[in-house]
Amino acid sequence: MRHYEVVFLVHPDQSEQVPAMVDRYRTLVETNAGMIHRFEDWGRRPMAFMIAGVYKAHYVLMNIECDNETLAELNSMFKFSDAILRNLVIKKNRAITEPSFLAKSKEENQEENKEENKEENKSATLTSEQAEAGHQSETLSEDEHISDPAKSFPNEEETEARETETVTEINITIDGVDTESSARVDQSMIEKDADGPDDKQGGTN
16 A cells, blocks of 8 residues: 545535535445545645635645555545545655644644733733722722711811810910009009109109
8 A cells, every 4th residue: 555645625605515525435435445644634725826716715735644445445435426626646655644834823823822822811800900999999989088077077076176166275374464564553553553653752842
């Protein structure tokens, strides 16, 4: 048995039939003691030029191991199928199992998209958390102003106590001023009484 790489293009309107077609080809190869070492469905891709009035086709890749009779029957199936636009069979020296370049690029693109989605989700989560934290801080500040209105507005007892203290301070001040002024008046009267007799005696002389 020999190794072959098979690529065939399916009409885009017949893409739904690709799984059933692949099953028929797989059954043919395995029934004749062959093996399929690699299978890749590349999906719809643009072609280099238009074929049968279409610009796209469904690409399928298979690496198989089979005898000449199985390969001839497979080519016959490709030839008489209206869904197959083109097919290509290449002889290989060994069984190829590693992913093709297109499959690798597709996986890399998927991984990059996943990483980008993760980063976007992280940034969106951080933004939402920051917004929630800001909202909570604003709510707490408002609660501090509203939660204890007694601190902003004193009750009647505190108001009366403050008024009493103010009146007491005023009375004390007034009493102090009156006492001081009366003391000055009494002192001046004493000084006048002390000087009075001397002045009279001096005038008599």
